[in-house]
Amino acid sequence: MLLTMSGLGTGQQPVTITYWQYFFQSKVTLVDELIKQFEAQNPGIHVVHENFPYDAYNQKVASAVPAGQGPDVINLFYGWVPLYVDGGYLQPLPVEAFSPMEIERDFVPMVKNSKFDGKYWALPTAVRSLSLFYNADLLRAADIARPPITWDEFLTAAQRTTVRDAAGRTTTEGFGVSPAGQDHQMIREVLFRQWGVAPYSADGKRVTYATPQGAEALKWYTDLITQHNVGVIDFFPGGNGYRDAFIAGRAAMIVDGSFAIASVRAGAKAAWGVVPLPRRTLGGERSNFGSYWVHGITVHAQGPRREAAIKFLKFLVSEPVQRVWLQRVGELPASRKLVDDPQLAADPIYGPFIQGLAYARATFFVDETAQRQVLVDAVNEVVVNNKPPRQALDEAAAKEQKILDEFWKKHTGK
Amino acid sequence: MRDSKTAFVYAALGAGAVVVAFPFYWMLASALKPLTEIYDLRLIPAHPTLANFTEVLTRTRFPRWFGNSLIVAAITTASVAFFDSLVGYVLAKLQFPGRGVIFVMILATLMIPTEMLVIPWYVMSSAYGWINTYWGIMFPGLLSAFGVFLIRQFMSGVPDELLDAGRMDGVTEFGLYWRIALPQIRPALAALCIFTFLGNWNAFLWPTIVIQTANMRTLPVGIALFSGEAGSAWNLIMASSALAVLPVLGVFAVLQRQIIEGITLTGLRS
Amino acid sequence: MGLGTRRALWAYTFLLVPLLFFLTIRLAPAFSALYISLHEWNIISPSKPFVGLQNFRLLAHDPSFGRAAVNTLRYVLVGIPAQIALGLVLALALQRINRFRGLFRALYFMPFVTPIVAAAWVWQWMYSQNFGPLNGLLAELRLPLQPFLRSPAQSLYAVTAMTVWQFLGFQVVIFLAGLEAIPRVYYEAAAVDGASGWRLFRHMTVPLLNPTLVFSAVYGTIVYLQLFTQVLNMTFGDQGGPLASTLTMVLYVYQLGFQRFKMGEAAAATAVLFAVILVITLLQMRVLSKPVEY
Numbered sequence: 001m002l003l004t005m006s007g008l009g010t011g012q013q014p015v016t017i018t019y020w021q022y023f024f025q026s027k028v029t030l031v032d033e034l035i036k037q038f039e040a041q042n043p044g045i046h047v048v049h050e051n052f053p054y055d056a057y058n059q060k061v062a063s064a065v066p067a068g069q070g071p072d073v074i075n076l077f078y079g080w081v082p083l084y085v086d087g088g089y090l091q092p093l094p095v096e097a098f099s100p101m102e103i104e105r106d107f108v109p110m111v112k113n114s115k116f117d118g119k120y121w122a123l124p125t126a127v128r129s130l131s132l133f134y135n136a137d138l139l140r141a142a143d144i145a146r147p148p149i150t151w152d153e154f155l156t157a158a159q160r161t162t163v164r165d166a167a168g169r170t171t172t173e174g175f176g177v178s179p180a181g182q183d184h185q186m187i188r189e190v191l192f193r194q195w196g197v198a199p200y201s202a203d204g205k206r207v208t209y210a211t212p213q214g215a216e217a218l219k220w221y222t223d224l225i226t227q228h229n230v231g232v233i234d235f236f237p238g239g240n241g242y243r244d245a246f247i248a249g250r251a252a253m254i255v256d257g258s259f260a261i262a263s264v265r266a267g268a269k270a271a272w273g274v275v276p277l278p279r280r281t282l283g284g285e286r287s288n289f290g291s292y293w294v295h296g297i298t299v300h301a302q303g304p305r306r307e308a309a310i311k312f313l314k315f316l317v318s319e320p321v322q323r324v325w326l327q328r329v330g331e332l333p334a335s336r337k338l339v340d341d342p343q344l345a346a347d348p349i350y351g352p353f354i355q356g357l358a359y360a361r362a363t364f365f366v367d368e369t370a371q372r373q374v375l376v377d378a379v380n381e382v383v384v385n386n387k388p389p390r391q392a393l394d395e396a397a398a399k400e401q402k403i404l405d406e407f408w409k410k411h412t413g414k
Numbered sequence: 415m416r417d418s419k420t421a422f423v424y425a426a427l428g429a430g431a432v433v434v435a436f437p438f439y440w441m442l443a444s445a446l447k448p449l450t451e452i453y454d455l456r457l458i459p460a461h462p463t464l465a466n467f468t469e470v471l472t473r474t475r476f477p478r479w480f481g482n483s484l485i486v487a488a489i490t491t492a493s494v495a496f497f498d499s500l501v502g503y504v505l506a507k508l509q510f511p512g513r514g515v516i517f518v519m520i521l522a523t524l525m526i527p528t529e530m531l532v533i534p535w536y537v538m539s540s541a542y543g544w545i546n547t548y549w550g551i552m553f554p555g556l557l558s559a560f561g562v563f564l565i566r567q568f569m570s571g572v573p574d575e576l577l578d579a580g581r582m583d584g585v586t587e588f589g590l591y592w593r594i595a596l597p598q599i600r601p602a603l604a605a606l607c608i609f610t611f612l613g614n615w616n617a618f619l620w621p622t623i624v625i626q627t628a629n630m631r632t633l634p635v636g637i638a639l640f641s642g643e644a645g646s647a648w649n650l651i652m653a654s655s656a657l658a659v660l661p662v663l664g665v666f667a668v669l670q671r672q673i674i675e676g677i678t679l680t681g682l683r684s
Numbered sequence: 685m686g687l688g689t690r691r692a693l694w695a696y697t698f699l700l701v702p703l704l705f706f707l708t709i710r711l712a713p714a715f716s717a718l719y720i721s722l723h724e725w726n727i728i729s730p731s732k733p734f735v736g737l738q739n740f741r742l743l744a745h746d747p748s749f750g751r752a753a754v755n756t757l758r759y760v761l762v763g764i765p766a767q768i769a770l771g772l773v774l775a776l777a778l779q780r781i782n783r784f785r786g787l788f789r790a791l792y793f794m795p796f797v798t799p800i801v802a803a804a805w806v807w808q809w810m811y812s813q814n815f816g817p818l819n820g821l822l823a824e825l826r827l828p829l830q831p832f833l834r835s836p837a838q839s840l841y842a843v844t845a846m847t848v849w850q851f852l853g854f855q856v857v858i859f860l861a862g863l864e865a866i867p868r869v870y871y872e873a874a875a876v877d878g879a880s881g882w883r884l885f886r887h888m889t890v891p892l893l894n895p896t897l898v899f900s901a902v903y904g905t906i907v908y909l910q911l912f913t914q915v916l917n918m919t920f921g922d923q924g925g926p927l928a929s930t931l932t933m934v935l936y937v938y939q940l941g942f943q944r945f946k947m948g949e950a951a952a953a954t955a956v957l958f959a960v961i962l963v964i965t966l967l968q969m970r971v972l973s974k975p976v977e978y
Contacts, residue, residue, distance in 0.1 A: 022642070022643075023639045023642065024642050024643070024644075050626050050627060051628075052622065053622060053635060053638035053639055053641070054638075054641060054642040054643055055638055055641055056618075056619070056622045056623075056638065058943065059619075059622070059623070059942045059943075060622060060623055062727045062728055062942065062945055063532065063533055063536050063623050063727070064536070065727055065728040066533055066536075066727060066728075067533070067536045067537045067540040068537075068540060069536070069540050069545065083728065084728055086729065087726060087727075087728030087729040087730070087945075088728075088729065088730050089728050167823035167829070169813065169815075169819070169823065169829065170814050171815075178921070179922075180921040181921070232813070232814060233834065234808075234833065234834055234921065235812075235814060236812075236815075237805060237808030237809055237812065238645075238646065238805065238808070238920055238921065239920045239921035240644070240645035240646065240921075241921065243644070243645050244453060244645065244648075245453075247453075248452075248453035248454070250453070259643055259644050260644050260645075262644065263644040263645050266449065267449050267450060269450050367944055369939065369943040369944055376922055377927055377928075380922075380926050380927050381927065384834070384835065384836060384926055384927065385927070420780065420781070423777050423780050423781060424781060424783075427774075427777050427778070427781065427788055430774070430792075431788060431791040431792060434791065434792055434794065434795055434849065434852065435791045435792075435794045437795070437798065437802075437803055437806040437807060437810070437849075438794040438795065438798050440806045440809075441798060441802045441803075441806060444806075455809070455815055497701070497702050497705075500698055500702070501698070501699060504695050504698050504699055508691055508692075508694070508695040509688065509691065509692075510688075510691060510692035510695040510696070511692065513695075516699065516703070518966070519706070519711070520706055521965065522711075522962060523706055523711060523714070524903075524906050525906060525909075525910075525957075525958050525961035525962055525965070526710065526714045526717070526954065526958055527910045527912065527934045527937065527954065527957070529934060529937060529942070530713075530714070530717045530937065530950070530951065530954045531710070531713045531714070531717070533727070533947070534712070534713035534716050534717070535709075535713065538713075553709065554709055556705065557702055557705045557709075559706070559710075560903065562702075563899060563902075563903060564858075564899060564903075567895040567896065567898065567899045568861070568862075568865060568895065568896075570895055571865055571895055587691070587694040588698075591698075599865070601860070601861035601864045601865060602861050602865070604861070605857050605858060608857065609854065609857075612796065612797060616799060616800070634799075637799070637801070648805065651801060651802065651805075652802055655799040655801065655802040656802075658799060659797050659798065659799070662797045663790065663797060666790070666793055666797070667786075667790070670789055670790075670793075670857075673857060673860055673861050673864065
């Protein structure tokens with residue numbers, strides 16, 4: 001390949017590459033502007049920006065593959081990457097442009113999750129972690145002096161802010177439970193770990209949470225619903241009902257990701273704040289779940305388009321872009337340096353999320369849909385069918401192990 | 415009112431209508447609530463506002479989505495009305511070898527969920543350059559087995575004597591369908607048009623897959639943009655859904671008289 | 685050329701374009717789906733080895749598949765009779781009245797035109813244990829509150845109620861068209877014979893409505909056996925309802941094929957579903973269809 005990296009001169013056809021992401025107004029507007037900037041800096045490259053409804057994004061991308069359609073640079077949820085890598089849809093990031101050493105030096109530790117078979121396959125502009133959102137007005141009204149630091153304080157706060165009507169129906173829940181929302185991530189990477197068990201083996205191939213400690217962690221969570229009655233599943237309808245309830249002032253606390261900040265800000269009438277996720281004891285282990293959306297280069301990008309795609313990707317994950325992303329979209333930057341910015345750490349809303357990033361782990365998903373369902377079902381078995389938590393957990397572990405085994409059996413490694 | 419039985423019917427219909435139309439009312443009421451009140455569950459908005467409608471109409475590409483949907487739905491409905499009624503007529507009124515097999519074959523196409531066909535359609539569209547075009551959005555819906563089945567059932571009720579009489583008058587084979595049989599089943603045809611229009615109007619999966627650019631989006635695809643990772647803007651979804659209903663109600667209003675005040679069997683429509 | 689041959693030729697001429705359409709757009713892709721069911725077909729993977737009946741075996745061992753199958757049959761057995769009965773009663777009532785006809789028809793048609801996203805949201809609120817009017821009414825009457833969508837035992841029926849509600853408008857329109865197709869002369873003749881009320885209904889209206897009833901039962905069954913959008917929207921957070929209690933075959937296929945990318949197994953499930961629908965439909969047509977005698 002004799003193509004030079006220094007752009008194509010005037011008088012030649014511009015190279016056109018396509019970029020896909022899911023629709024989110026602030027992201028779409030920002031990327032349109034960023035593309036203009038990029039094209040100004042790179043006169044030989046033209047970038048076409050296409051975006052699709054979030055709910056059908058994975059289906060859209062997947063359908064494009066057998067049709068031989070698709071973009072050159074693509075935005076994917078990090079949890080989908082192993083599937084796409086195994087399907088041969090992504091190209092590994094070339095080491096010359098994206099050296100693993102530099103990646104590990106510049107990006108937050110979580111990003112190591114996109115290393116697969118010793119190569120990096122995609123990189124993020126922004127990352128997220130979980131925190132505890134709390135309704136300051138409700139806490140104050142319940143005489144809670146400050147937001148909880150430990151899970152015991154959390155339980156007390158939840159109990160005191162739960163309100164029931166004359167017929168015994170909960171009208172305000174202390175904690176917006178949502179197993180299918182962020183709670184299953186919280187159970188996996190926060191509760192299990194804090195109760196003393198790692199959810200998976202280091203190589204990600206074995207499920208290790210089916211232990212007495214794991215069962216205790218699960219029981220603690222389900223007790224919130226069945227024993228203490230501080231949370232109701234599907235309190236508000238819809239997949240994001242827990243957040244809707246918080247925004248409506250009907251849930252005193254929720255565990256949610258930093259991507260929710262804009263929504264909460266736009267809709268909440270009451271005073272609200274954010275604190276880091278609680279832990280078991282004051283000095284106890286801290287843990288968090290992090291996730292991120294990555295940009296990767298697909299197999300469609302060949303020849304001059306590949307060079308252009310590499311440039312565009314480098315641009316997308318560069319520090320200036322991350323900075324403006326934080327301002328305009330409100331998502332945490334993926335760069336260590338930016339994340340360590342003391343101003344950011346001191347921000348009342350972003351601070352707790354930044355803190356969480358330091359010890360956040362991103363679960364290595366081989367089949368996010370199925371793995372999520374396993375834990376959601378386990379919670380439902382305990383809550384609805386009164387199954388003993390240990391039994392539900394054992395069954396969940398068996399199901400999840402099957403999913404992992406199936407993936408690793410086929411994955412021969414490249 | 416003639417007798418107490420009729421009065422009872424009116425009362426029951428009224429009560430039933432309230433129950434049945436309630437969710438629709440709630441949708442409208444929610445559309446008039448500002449975002450901060452969308453969950454307050456009041457039957458009558460505390461601070462009704464048209465802000466959601468203005469936002470949908472002026473700050474999104476709603477008019478464009480609406481126009482695209484209108485084009486696709488109108489053309490598809492016309493195509494289905496013609497082809498399905500023709501096929502239904504042939505299957506019901508003409509004798510020829512293979513008639514039963516063909517009917518079952520067409521019926522069988524109803525038994526495969528669209529979800530499974532979407533990928534072959536996409537591969538086909540990619541090969542022929544139909545992606546992101548009106549044709550690409552429309553082609554799977556231009557004929558429907560549902561229509562063929564419906565029309566065939568109603569055509570079988572058209573007396574053969576009428577057709578025989580037409581034949582003796584020298585009417586062509588096509589004329590027998592177009593001028594004699596078709597007017598007899600106007601109610602069914604009107605019903606078919608309503609349902610085809612509606613089905614097309616609300617189609618989501620295939621349009622999402624075949625549409626690439628913002629300006630080709632149809633209504634359901636556009637409305638889906640109000641949902642995202644950080645939840646759904648229910649106030650905008652309700653407002654846009656309310657607006658999206660208008661054309662369908664319009665089609666229904668126009669066609670429902672055809673269904674009800676249909677014609678009697680005496681005489682031919684000119 | 686004989687009359688019959690000429691008619692047959694005309695028939696085939698008229699059918700040419702439509703048949704071409706159905707073959708290329710509906711049947712050919714369906715056959716490719718059958719082909720896919722015999723391969724290990726991951727949407728995004730280039731390697732798709734032939735695996736014979738392995739996908740079918742995997743389905744047989746997947747408890748969710750069995751669950752989806754049983755649920756789907758339940759939806760049909762509960763939903764279709766309810767829909768047809770309610771639709772017919774309503775259509776007869778609507779035919780009977782003289783005033784406000786347009787208004788009533790429009791009101792009863794509303795559910796069918798309400799976008800599913802909006803309708804499902806409203807219905808979920810109605811079923812809500814803590815906020816919904818249904819449980820509010822139960823509380824007023826001092827009856828035990830019901831979990832509805834949160835209960836694996838009740839959720840399927842809760843979704844069925846919503847689905848019947850939604851299709852009511854469709855069913856009513858079909859029956860109105862069918863009732864309208866009965867020529868008035870027959871009613872006049874029957875009146876002369878002194879027939880009225882229930883006897884009239886049972887011995888004249890119903891038999892003359894046979895094509896419409898057959899259509900409603902057959903088409904309704906085909907639709908309910910492929911129920912998908914309603915279930916998806918009513919259980920968006922935990923798709924398929926708590927512990928797969930509302931899961932349908934098509935939702936199962938969708939999750940398997942489009943979320944987990946296992947198209948081979950999804951195609952196998954589609955093949956099974958198709959076979960079931962075909963058999964049920966043919967049986968229904970044979971048993972229900974009666975030639976109309978005038």
